[in-house]
Amino acid sequence: MPRRESPLPEGDGPVVRFAAELRALRQAAGSPSYRDLAARAHYSVATLSSAAGGRKLPSLEVTRGYVSACGGDLERWEALWHRTAAGLSAEGKAADATAPAAARDDSPYPGLASFGSRHSRFFFGRERVVEQLRGRLTDQRFIALFGASGAGKSSVLHAGLSPRLRSEGQVVVTLTPGARPLEELAVRLADHVATTPGHLLEEMRADPANLRLVLRQIVTGGPGRGEVVLIIDQFEELFTLCRSDEERDHFIDVLLLAAGADSRTSRVVLGVRADFYAHCIEHADLARTIDDAMVTLGPMNSEELHRAICRPADAVGCRVEGRLLAYLIAQAQGNAGMLPLLSHALLETWRHRRGTLLTMDACRTAGSIEHALAHTAERFYEALSARQKKAARHLFLRLVAVGEGVEDTKRRIGRCELSPDSDTTAIVDRAAAERLITVDGQHLELTHEALIRWWPRLGGWLAEDREVLRARRHLTEAATTWAHLERDPGALLRGARLEAARPLAGAKEAGLTTDERAFLEASLAAESSELAAAARRRLRRRLVIAASAVLLVVSMTTSLLAVQADREVTAQRDEAVAYNASTAAIGLSRRSPGLAAQIALAAYRLRPGRYSRDALLSTLMSTWTAHRAETFAVDVSHDGAVLATGGRDRTVRLWDMRAPREPRETAVLTGHKDVVYALAMHPSRPVLASAGADGTLALWDIADPRRPRRLSTLRTRMKTVRALAFSPDGQTLVSAGSDGDVVLWNTRSVRKPVRGVSLRGHRDEVRSVAFSPDGRLLATAGGGDERVILWDTTSPEHPVERADWQAHATTALSVAFNPRTSVLATAGGGDRPVKLWRVSRTHRPVMLAALEGPTDVVGNVEFSPDGRMLGASSDDRTARIWRVSSPRRPRKLTVLVGFTTAVLGLRFSPDGREVVIGVFDGSAHTLPTDFGRLVTHACAYAGHPVTHDQWRQYLGALPYRRPC
Incomplete structure (x- = not known):
C-alpha cells in the first residue's frame, strides 16, 4: 500500500489547484506508488512527490513525466500548466504594482520595445554596425540603414549612434515621419530655435532651402556645438502613412538639400525597412543618393548575440544559464527579424528568474522564444471582460496600417482617435503595462511589428476585417479633417467615398469612435438633405419650364440656333485658318525661317493646340547643311x-x-x-x-x-x-x-x-x-x-x-x-x-x-x-x-x-x-x-514683323495683329 500523502497547503492559489489536479489524476490511475511512477517517468520519487506537494509549480518536463506515468492527456495538461504559469505571472505583476516604480522597471531587456537613448547602457551586440555608421557619417553627409523588420534598426540609431554623436558634441534631432512628415520635422527643430513649428513649416514649404538657414542657426546657437544630425527612423512611414505625394516629395527634397554637397551644417541618417527599398528608388534623386549611402543591417552572429544576451544581465549583477544561452543563440542566429521575440522572451524570463540567475526553466515557464509573445498577448486578452475584448479588437486593428502590396505595418495614432470610455482607457493601460503597446504622451502605437506576425489572434482579425479596415482608415482620416475644419459641411463625404463608407453605418462591429460615427451620420444626413433639395429643385424647375415653354420656345430656338451657328462657323474658320497657316509655316521654314516663325506664332495664338504648337517649335529650329550628301x-x-x-x-x-x-x-x-x-x-x-x-x-x-x-x-x-x-x-x-x-x-x-x-x-x-x-x-x-x-x-x-x-x-x-x-x-x-x-x-x-x-x-x-x-x-x-x-x-x-x-x-x-x-x-x-x-x-528667334500683304496671304481676312 502506498503511504498517505501529506495534506495540501491551505488556500486556493494556482499552484495548490494544480497539485490537487495531479493527485486526482494519480488516484484515477489506481493510486500507483511514487516508486512505480519514478520507474515509468524516469524522475526521482522526491521530484514527483514534490510536484504534487502544492508548494511550488513543477517544471513542464516534470509535469509531462508525471502525467505520462499516470496515463493522462499530455496536450490537455500542457495547456493547464501554461494557464497556471500565466496565473502565477499575473499575481507577480499585481504584487509589483504596489512596489516603487524603479523596482518594477529594472529589467535590462526592453521586450518588444526598441532600445532608446536612456537604455544605451544595456545595448550590446551592434558595436560593429554603430562604428561603421559613425565612420560612414564622417565621410558622407547622407547614409541610409536598411534592414528587415525586427533587425534592430531603431535600437542601433537611438541607443547606439545617437548617444555616440551627442557625446562628440553633435546636435542630434530624431523623428519618425508619420502622416505629416514636414510638420513632424518642424516640431522637432522648433525645440532648438527661437521660433514656432508653424513658422518653420511655412518656410520649408515655401522653399526647401530655408531648412539650411534653420540648421545653421542651430549650429551657431551655442558654444561648442558641432553639426546637426537628422535621424529619420521608420522612414517607411513616408509611404504607408503619408497620403500626399506632394508632401512626400517635398520632405525628401528637404532632406536631400540638408545633406547636399555644399552643406556644412548638417548630415542625414535614415532607418528604412528593407522591403521598402523599391519605394525609395521611385524618387530619382533619392535613388541616386541612396546608391552610394546604403548600410545594411543583417542578422547578428553568435558572438554578437552572446553579448546582446549576457552583457545587459551583467550590467545589473545577474547572469544567464549556459543552457538558456545556447538555446537562445540557436533560435535567433541567422534570423534578423527574431530580435524582438528574443528580447521579449528575455524580458519574460527576467520576470520568472530565480534570484540573480536567468534559467532555461524560467524561459520555458514564459513560453520559450517561439510562444512568449503569443502567450503574453493571449494572457492579456483572456484577462479582459467580454465587452473589453471587443474594444481591444478594435483598438489593435486601429494600430495596424494594412499593407498594399507590402507587409502590414504598425500605425501611430493619437488618443483623440479612440473612444474616451473607461473600457478603452483600461485596455490601453493594461496593454502598455504588458509592453504590447507604447504610449508617448497623446500618441500610442504597437511596441513592435513582430506582434502582427506572431500573435495568431491579431493575424486572424486582420484576415477577417481587411476590407473593412481600409474603409475605416479612410473614414478616420476624413473625420479628423472634418474636426480640424470645425465640422465644415464641405468636408463631409460624398459620392464614391460615401458609398465606400456606407456599410460601416449599419455594422455594429465596425468599431467606430463617437466622432467617426457622428461624421458618417452627418455625411448620410447631408446626402439625404441634398437629394431632397435636388428633388424639390427639379420639381420647381419643371413647373417654371412648363409655364414658360409656350412663350419662349420660338424665340429661344431661333436665338440658340443663331448663336450656336455663329460660334461653330467662327470656331471652324479659326481652326481651318490656324491649320493652314501652321502647314504653310512648316513649308516656309527652310527658305524663310523668320517669316515661318512669325506665321506659326500667329497661328498658335489664334488656335492654341497640339498641331499649332508643334508647327511653331519646328519653325524655331536652327538649321544648316552638315554634308552635301x-x-x-x-x-x-x-x-x-x-x-x-x-x-x-x-x-x-x-x-x-x-x-x-x-x-x-x-x-x-x-x-x-x-x-x-x-x-x-x-x-x-x-x-x-x-x-x-x-x-x-x-x-x-x-x-x-x-x-x-x-x-x-x-x-x-x-x-x-x-x-x-x-x-x-x-x-x-x-x-x-x-x-x-x-x-x-x-x-x-x-x-x-x-x-x-x-x-x-x-x-x-x-x-x-x-x-x-x-x-x-x-x-x-x-x-x-x-x-x-x-x-x-x-x-x-x-x-x-x-x-x-x-x-x-x-x-x-x-x-x-x-x-x-x-x-x-x-x-x-x-x-x-x-x-x-x-x-x-x-x-x-x-x-x-x-x-x-x-x-x-x-x-x-x-x-x-x-x-x-x-x-x-x-x-x-x-x-x-x-x-x-x-x-x-x-x-x-x-x-x-x-x-x-x-x-x-x-x-x-x-x-x-x-x-x-x-x-x-x-x-x-x-x-x-x-x-x-x-x-x-x-519672338526672340523670329525675323522681321509680318507685313499686311503676308498676313492676308497666309491668314486670310482675319484682323491684322503683329505677332511680335
Missing part, C-alpha cells in the same frame, strides 16, 4: 562643345557647338574609303571613334577641334560597321555590324586598342549597341532578326548572355539605356515602333509601355542625360520627344516636322538643354529643350 551619324562630345557628323561623302565633320544656334565647322576628317555609318564620343576624354562601310575603325584626338589627329586605325574584320559605343568608364569600345558580329575592344590605350572577344548571338546585321549606366550590361539590336540581346559585361573578357527576346514585329534598329533607372528603350518596326522595358531582372525583361505616334520605322532612340525625356527619329520624317519620368505612363511633349527626308537620329547635349537632329538629306538642326520657355519667347 546623305548624313548617317551624329554624336556630341562629353563637354557639349563639339558635334561630329558622318555621311556618304566618306568624311567626318567637326562643329563648334558653344553657340548651338550658330554652329561653326572646325575640321573635316578624311581617311575612310567608304560611307561613315557610326560615330562614338569617349565619355570623359576628347576622343572620337568612327567607322563605316570600309570595315575600318578609326580613333581621333579632338582636344583641339581645329587640328584633330588620328590616334589609331583598326581592321574590324567586318564588311560594314553599323554601330559603335564606349562603355561608361571608357575602357571598352564595342563595334557591331554585318554578319551579326559584335566585338569588344580594350581601349585603355586609345593609341593601341586591343581586340577582345566577339559576341555571336544575332543572325543578321547588328544596327545598334548601348551600355547600361553602370557598364554591367550591353544591349544589342539585330536589324533583320527582330531581336534584342542583353549581355553581362561585368568581366569584358568573359561576357555572358542574360536575355534574348523579340522586341519588335519586323525589325529592331536601336537600343538606349535610361541613365538614371533600369529602363531600356528599343526602336524598330511594327504598329508601335518604340517600346520601354524594365531590365532590372535581366533574364525576364518586362515591357512597361509601347509608345504611339510614329507611322513608319524608328531608326534611333535616345534618353536625355537626366532620364526624363526620350527622343525618337523616324522614317515618317518626324522627330518625337516624350516625357518618361513615369515609364509606364509616357507623355508626348512634341512632334518636330518639316524635314524633307527621313530623320536619321538625334542626340541631347550633356546638360540636356539642347537637342541635335540629323537628317538623311545632309542637314542638321538644333533646338532648346525647354519648350515652354521657347514658345513664350518665340
Whole structure:
C-alpha cells in the first residue's frame, strides 16, 4: 500500500489547484506508488512527490513525466500548466504594482520595445554596425540603414549612434515621419530655435532651402556645438502613412538639400525597412543618393548575440544559464527579424528568474522564444471582460496600417482617435503595462511589428476585417479633417467615398469612435438633405419650364440656333485658318525661317493646340547643311562643345557647338574609303571613334577641334560597321555590324586598342549597341532578326548572355539605356515602333509601355542625360520627344516636322538643354529643350514683323495683329 500523502497547503492559489489536479489524476490511475511512477517517468520519487506537494509549480518536463506515468492527456495538461504559469505571472505583476516604480522597471531587456537613448547602457551586440555608421557619417553627409523588420534598426540609431554623436558634441534631432512628415520635422527643430513649428513649416514649404538657414542657426546657437544630425527612423512611414505625394516629395527634397554637397551644417541618417527599398528608388534623386549611402543591417552572429544576451544581465549583477544561452543563440542566429521575440522572451524570463540567475526553466515557464509573445498577448486578452475584448479588437486593428502590396505595418495614432470610455482607457493601460503597446504622451502605437506576425489572434482579425479596415482608415482620416475644419459641411463625404463608407453605418462591429460615427451620420444626413433639395429643385424647375415653354420656345430656338451657328462657323474658320497657316509655316521654314516663325506664332495664338504648337517649335529650329550628301551619324562630345557628323561623302565633320544656334565647322576628317555609318564620343576624354562601310575603325584626338589627329586605325574584320559605343568608364569600345558580329575592344590605350572577344548571338546585321549606366550590361539590336540581346559585361573578357527576346514585329534598329533607372528603350518596326522595358531582372525583361505616334520605322532612340525625356527619329520624317519620368505612363511633349527626308537620329547635349537632329538629306538642326520657355519667347528667334500683304496671304481676312 502506498503511504498517505501529506495534506495540501491551505488556500486556493494556482499552484495548490494544480497539485490537487495531479493527485486526482494519480488516484484515477489506481493510486500507483511514487516508486512505480519514478520507474515509468524516469524522475526521482522526491521530484514527483514534490510536484504534487502544492508548494511550488513543477517544471513542464516534470509535469509531462508525471502525467505520462499516470496515463493522462499530455496536450490537455500542457495547456493547464501554461494557464497556471500565466496565473502565477499575473499575481507577480499585481504584487509589483504596489512596489516603487524603479523596482518594477529594472529589467535590462526592453521586450518588444526598441532600445532608446536612456537604455544605451544595456545595448550590446551592434558595436560593429554603430562604428561603421559613425565612420560612414564622417565621410558622407547622407547614409541610409536598411534592414528587415525586427533587425534592430531603431535600437542601433537611438541607443547606439545617437548617444555616440551627442557625446562628440553633435546636435542630434530624431523623428519618425508619420502622416505629416514636414510638420513632424518642424516640431522637432522648433525645440532648438527661437521660433514656432508653424513658422518653420511655412518656410520649408515655401522653399526647401530655408531648412539650411534653420540648421545653421542651430549650429551657431551655442558654444561648442558641432553639426546637426537628422535621424529619420521608420522612414517607411513616408509611404504607408503619408497620403500626399506632394508632401512626400517635398520632405525628401528637404532632406536631400540638408545633406547636399555644399552643406556644412548638417548630415542625414535614415532607418528604412528593407522591403521598402523599391519605394525609395521611385524618387530619382533619392535613388541616386541612396546608391552610394546604403548600410545594411543583417542578422547578428553568435558572438554578437552572446553579448546582446549576457552583457545587459551583467550590467545589473545577474547572469544567464549556459543552457538558456545556447538555446537562445540557436533560435535567433541567422534570423534578423527574431530580435524582438528574443528580447521579449528575455524580458519574460527576467520576470520568472530565480534570484540573480536567468534559467532555461524560467524561459520555458514564459513560453520559450517561439510562444512568449503569443502567450503574453493571449494572457492579456483572456484577462479582459467580454465587452473589453471587443474594444481591444478594435483598438489593435486601429494600430495596424494594412499593407498594399507590402507587409502590414504598425500605425501611430493619437488618443483623440479612440473612444474616451473607461473600457478603452483600461485596455490601453493594461496593454502598455504588458509592453504590447507604447504610449508617448497623446500618441500610442504597437511596441513592435513582430506582434502582427506572431500573435495568431491579431493575424486572424486582420484576415477577417481587411476590407473593412481600409474603409475605416479612410473614414478616420476624413473625420479628423472634418474636426480640424470645425465640422465644415464641405468636408463631409460624398459620392464614391460615401458609398465606400456606407456599410460601416449599419455594422455594429465596425468599431467606430463617437466622432467617426457622428461624421458618417452627418455625411448620410447631408446626402439625404441634398437629394431632397435636388428633388424639390427639379420639381420647381419643371413647373417654371412648363409655364414658360409656350412663350419662349420660338424665340429661344431661333436665338440658340443663331448663336450656336455663329460660334461653330467662327470656331471652324479659326481652326481651318490656324491649320493652314501652321502647314504653310512648316513649308516656309527652310527658305524663310523668320517669316515661318512669325506665321506659326500667329497661328498658335489664334488656335492654341497640339498641331499649332508643334508647327511653331519646328519653325524655331536652327538649321544648316552638315554634308552635301546623305548624313548617317551624329554624336556630341562629353563637354557639349563639339558635334561630329558622318555621311556618304566618306568624311567626318567637326562643329563648334558653344553657340548651338550658330554652329561653326572646325575640321573635316578624311581617311575612310567608304560611307561613315557610326560615330562614338569617349565619355570623359576628347576622343572620337568612327567607322563605316570600309570595315575600318578609326580613333581621333579632338582636344583641339581645329587640328584633330588620328590616334589609331583598326581592321574590324567586318564588311560594314553599323554601330559603335564606349562603355561608361571608357575602357571598352564595342563595334557591331554585318554578319551579326559584335566585338569588344580594350581601349585603355586609345593609341593601341586591343581586340577582345566577339559576341555571336544575332543572325543578321547588328544596327545598334548601348551600355547600361553602370557598364554591367550591353544591349544589342539585330536589324533583320527582330531581336534584342542583353549581355553581362561585368568581366569584358568573359561576357555572358542574360536575355534574348523579340522586341519588335519586323525589325529592331536601336537600343538606349535610361541613365538614371533600369529602363531600356528599343526602336524598330511594327504598329508601335518604340517600346520601354524594365531590365532590372535581366533574364525576364518586362515591357512597361509601347509608345504611339510614329507611322513608319524608328531608326534611333535616345534618353536625355537626366532620364526624363526620350527622343525618337523616324522614317515618317518626324522627330518625337516624350516625357518618361513615369515609364509606364509616357507623355508626348512634341512632334518636330518639316524635314524633307527621313530623320536619321538625334542626340541631347550633356546638360540636356539642347537637342541635335540629323537628317538623311545632309542637314542638321538644333533646338532648346525647354519648350515652354521657347514658345513664350518665340519672338526672340523670329525675323522681321509680318507685313499686311503676308498676313492676308497666309491668314486670310482675319484682323491684322503683329505677332511680335
